[in-house]
Amino acid sequence: MENSLPALKIENLSVYYESTPALEGVSLEVADGDYLGIIGPNGGGKTTLLKVILGLIHPTAGSVLVYGKSPGHAGVKIGYVPQIAQMDRRFPITAFEVVLTGRLGRGPKPLHRYTKADREAATQALERVGIAELAARPISALSGGEFQRLLIARAMAAEPRLLLLDEPTASVDAASRERIYSLLGELSRSMTVILVTHDILAVSSQVRSIACLSGRLVYHGEPKLDANTMNALYGCPVELIAHGVPHRVLGEHHGEGGADCQC
DSSP states (O other): OOOSSOSEEEEEEEEEETTEEEEEEEEEEEOTTOEEEEEOOTTSSHHHHHHHHHTSSOOSEEEEEETTBOTTOTTOOEEEEOOGGGOOTTSOOBHHHHHHGGGSOSOOOTTOOOOHHHHHHHHHHHHHTTOGGGTTSBGGGSOHHHHHHHHHHHHHHTOOSEEEEESTTTTSOHHHHHHHHHHHHHHTTTSEEEEEOSOHHHHHHHOSEEEEEESEEEEEESSOBOHHHHHHHHTSOEEEEOOSSOOOSBOOOOOOSOEEEEO
């Protein structure tokens, strides 16, 4: 994909919750069609950054542009997959009905009625993530991996240009994690994808670029890091260990007495 405008342009972004800084002085540009992985410690501002991009949180300082427009602008379609732990799966609704809600936009009118195009888009989204056969199933009957793919389908129903995902594999098993990363790799061929994750191995083997966030932007570039960058990101010495799988996120390093980091 080629576009004269970057998908995301952030300049000197700061966000404070009252007097507590969540993000300070972050500048970041994401090209159209990129697949960016964002890693960092808990409390490092990763989810806050996604909410700023969505227009759900207003910056304390700095600017954010999504395809040249302010966050929340009606002309920019963004798909968002929140953390699975934030969702109540006891609500009596089917998988198809959940995906349909992705067509509502920011301001559904009272007594909203879905169109034929809405239903077709929801069906196509379920097919694209590989769970079309589960359309009539209540969400309480879905496995963790099925439910996560359902949330991706809901985001896809909006036909987004930019897809944001917040820890999409945090609560699923290894097989489901593999299917989700494979799906995201496929989706990244036709849209810009920004993935927040703690899974460093996934970052190394899947994404095309990486951003390390710990309140401030520690690193942005190719998915290949060294021990110094990881130490700066997590604020302590980190011993990097690979477990016999192909990866490119970590360069050669020499460290002493650090905590293990599974990668």
